[in-house]
Amino acid sequence: MKKTIIITAGGLLFATLFYNQTLGINALIYSTFLIIALVVSKKGLLSKTTTVISALGMLTSAVAICYHGATWSIITYFFSTILFIGYVASSQSSIYISWLNGIYNSVFGVFHSFIYQQEETQVSQSKKKVDVGQLIKLIVIPLFLVIIFTILYSTSNPVFNEVLTAVDFSFINVFWMFTAVFGAFIMANIHQPLPIYDITARDQNYPNELEPKPLNEKQLKSVTNESQIGLISIICLNALLVMVLITEVIFLINSKSNHASVLSSAVHQGVYASIVSILLALTVIAIIFRGNVNFLKKNQNLRRLTYLWIGFNSLLVISIFIKNYTYIDDHGLTHKRIGVMVYLLLTMVGLCTTYLKINYRLNFVYLLRRNLAIGYATIAIYSVINWSAIITDHNIKENHIDPFYLRNLLPQNAMVLKKQGLYDEYTFNKNRKRRRSNKV
Template sequence: MKKLALFIAALLFSTFFYDQSIGLNLFLFSILTVVILFINNQTYFKNRKTQIYSAAYLITGLTIFFHSSTLSIIANVVSFFTLIGHLSETKSSIYINWLNGLYTTIAGFFHRNFAISETKSNEDDIEKKEPIDYLHWAKIILIPAVILITFIALYKEGNPVFSNIIEKIDFSFVNIQWLLVAGLGYYLFNNIYAPIEVEPATELDLKTENSLQKTSAFSLPKLKQENQLGVILISLLNALIVLYLITDIAFLTSDMEIRASLFSAQVHSGINALIASIVIAIMILLYVFRGNLNFYEQNKTLKRLAYTWIILNILLVISIAFKNSQYIYYFGLTYKRIGVLVYLILATIGLVTTLLKISSIKNNWYLFRVNTQAAFIILVMSSAINWDYHITNYNFKYAKSMDFKYLLNLSNNNTFILNEQLNTKALDEDDVAQIKSKYHKYIYQLRTNNWQELLYDNFKLNKK
């Protein structure tokens, strides 16, 4: 049953992807993958987390059908590795899922068939598997084939009737490349149908808890010195960030015309530095609260200062977000400006989880686990948005000024809305010509799509 399912899946894989661009086929492949995994791992699919990861994987596949973009394809691939890695060990962290998923996809077949078992407690109780004699199988296939071809060639020379029969046999219908893609599909599904784990990494992850433990090197004099250093350092950093926020508020409330002219330079030169400062802030707190200082009874002042610094850094995030939003207001949306907002969300999550780490005495593994999970959720959610459409729509409707060439160079996901602007916006002749060129090229692509390459825009076009 398993072999038949893998064989059918391989044929479908080649049907979906051979000589086809990405579209409906990737969503169909996502469904096929979940079916293959379900057939061999039914008990795991009762797990709520497995169901969530399966839904996330299918959603990213469906997203590609609605608006095929690089981000949605990346999200689909990451979700693929996440689901497969999760099935190898359902209790492991998400970054271990990625490792196990990648390893299973690449080397699952070889691991199951050629890995040497290190633990053999009782050799008499273990049923020994006879090794496959590959040389024997090669002889069975190759020797008869070579001899058969040789005699066919000889008989063709000796009998014209036989020669005519052989020459009429047409194997042009056999597509070697299609069969190779099917073979690749069989190898892929044969790898993933029973996910495996990278044992050392998975075992270490399962053994590592989130809580921080007091070590044997607990020394009150040393901890007192560390506490004093931490109080002085974080007090100074709190004073510095307060001063910065005051000056930042003064800048943000300055004359509007000056602000408009300075925002470009201010954002480009300032935001990267401020983002780096937030990362360094988190790293300093992780270093200060890395060990036994968490259990030092007189660390309450240090903790309060740390909480204050985290809150002030969150205010700094809000300040950066405000600057970025003003920059978007004046100069329009771009992927980099959206990327800044996404990073600020991640930075806020990092600051909040750092606060929880300090208050609940968690270790750095806790931060890594929670934040990688958050990054995965944001990736899946952001991939479901047609950014090209919304960037174009916002810039035409609300931006004070915009880079038209930037909009034109975006993917085909904004083609229809660009074409709509021909009737609503006063554009120069060159802009109109470029929009029409992009529109007609995309329409031609949609009309020549095979069923595997279908996109939601195909159905929108049919309605029009």
């Protein structure tokens, strides 16, 4: 009975909040209901740290939608909701497995008992059959009989047919009802989420630490050869990166004399190049330090040179940061330029976790787990802030005004434009431009 009430309430609330409605505060209301419903369905839910943090992340992104409604906040809201459902299913899983569990339950939750025929679920399955059977007896069968006999009576009785014709059924909104059924289906899927057993168990039992394996003489020679190849490769890459850093310093010294287009190209190309180089660096390091190379007694030089390479890559990131900051100082803020700063921050995090991987003999799964979790947390925090308002305020104060760009940031920057007395001008021009495009 409790399950039926939760599913029905979920469907009705879903249709009320989201049929022909924008997200806004509706996302916050639905998220609150979702947390309450899952707490009622699954005892001890809020005793798990991961579920509490993911629930707070979902609520925070919903608040961000209420506050400014930027695209990033909406995207983060859906990712956070899926993550919360995944952590409810299995609180000890990695973040990517939790996303997978969240998607699985959102789409296939009601079919879980058919997918996994296990003895321990027979009791719960029998309960589900009783609930569904009772629901059919109370709603579906009587409704079906009423419709059939109504058709028969209206055909045989003209007076009854006239009464039915006189009744106005226009208040029934078929699409609203379909939305409610869809919302109830989602609630039925996720009211008691369960993990994908095999993948989740494998993830939970997979450690972050590498373990040495006993090697015979042939294997030891092969590992030693790999270490030598890695050593020569790292020496060459360090030499190449030193040359790149020297040219970066020369460019930064002459940056004030460069044209805006040159500086812009340098920033963008630097970011794109750093994306490729850092990913390649992580790949090379993961390959070199993937196994027993980590446990060779004579690999200290390889470790030191790899640490040096990580340090040089950090200097490259800092140089790109300086170029981007100079570009912002000269030409103002934009979402892309802020995005570059966020990417550089995540790059530094990736380099730090790579250092930890080598120093503590961790595996590639550790890099995947930590970097994805930190990346998600960074983007979640990023989405809470109304960057459009910050960009508008900064550019107006620093006299880097681009009317076309600031106009495209509406409505997130509306309050700043009102404060500066520019709101009426910008909205008038935007509406006039829209009317002209409609005429064309």
